[in-house]
Amino acid sequence: MFRSLFSKAVRAVVPTPKTTLASLIDAESVIGGKLFGETRRGVERRFFKDEHHSWYYHESATDVSGQKLYTFTIRYEILPEGVLKSVDGKHHVFITGIELDHLRQAIKLYTTHIQAELYEQKPSTVSRAAHA
Amino acid sequence: MLGEMEQQSLSVSPEPQSTVDDLRVATLEAYRLPRQETAPELPVADLYALGAKVDALRARAIDEAA
Numbered sequence: 001m002f003r004s005l006f007s008k009a010v011r012a013v014v015p016t017p018k019t020t021l022a023s024l025i026d027a028e029s030v031i032g033g034k035l036f037g038e039t040r041r042g043v044e045r046r047f048f049k050d051e052h053h054s055w056y057y058h059e060s061a062t063d064v065s066g067q068k069l070y071t072f073t074i075r076y077e078i079l080p081e082g083v084l085k086s087v088d089g090k091h092h093v094f095i096t097g098i099e100l101d102h103l104r105q106a107i108k109l110y111t112t113h114i115q116a117e118l119y120e121q122k123p124s125t126v127s128r129a130a131h132a
Numbered sequence: 133m134l135g136e137m138e139q140q141s142l143s144v145s146p147e148p149q150s151t152v153d154d155l156r157v158a159t160l161e162a163y164r165l166p167r168q169e170t171a172p173e174l175p176v177a178d179l180y181a182l183g184a185k186v187d188a189l190r191a192r193a194i195d196e197a198a
Contacts, residue, residue: 020194020197024193024194025190028186049186051187051190053183078176078180079176082175083179103179104178104179107179107183110186111182111186114186114189115189118189118193119192
């Protein structure tokens with residue numbers, strides 16, 4: 001899901017090096033997913049920005065047998081008019097109030113955390129994290 | 133059309149004590165253009181800035197890896 005989402009997003013704009021940008025986004029998304037607190041066993045969260053102006057919150061859950069319980073992706077597209085939210089590509093609505101405040105906080109935290117935990121590391125560490 | 137608009141704007145004679153803004157309003161009214169008080173600030177300008185910062189971090193990492 002993620003690999004295809006990343007590669008699709010990356011393919012559109014950056015000719016080379018595709019894999020590196022996709023890998024960086026992948027590494028960032030792991031850090032981003034942790035911003036929302038601990039998850040239950042079997043739940044995976046990712047939060048990341050694509051190479052345009054959209055942010056994604058993805059969550060999926062599997063039971064102990066590995067059976068998929070649910071999965072959804074929320075896209076927040078930053079537009080001059082505001083932030084357009086859609087869930088699994090549907091239900092488009094501009095967000096306001098608390099939801100917009102929370103997104104703003106998440107994006108600020110994301111920027112701080114990826115800088116500290118990924119990009120301010122030695123280049124070799126960044127490379128390892130990006131290809132983990 | 134343009135000549136007509138120029139004539140209209142030239143026909144506006146501001147008061148001697150007119151400020152620059154008065155002149156601007158008079159000119160805009162002559163052209164029948166909507167008045168814009170100030171340049172509108174994007175409600176999400178900070179989010180664009182944070183996104184640009186993320187893009188810059190990625191670009192630098194890719195450059196360093198190359």
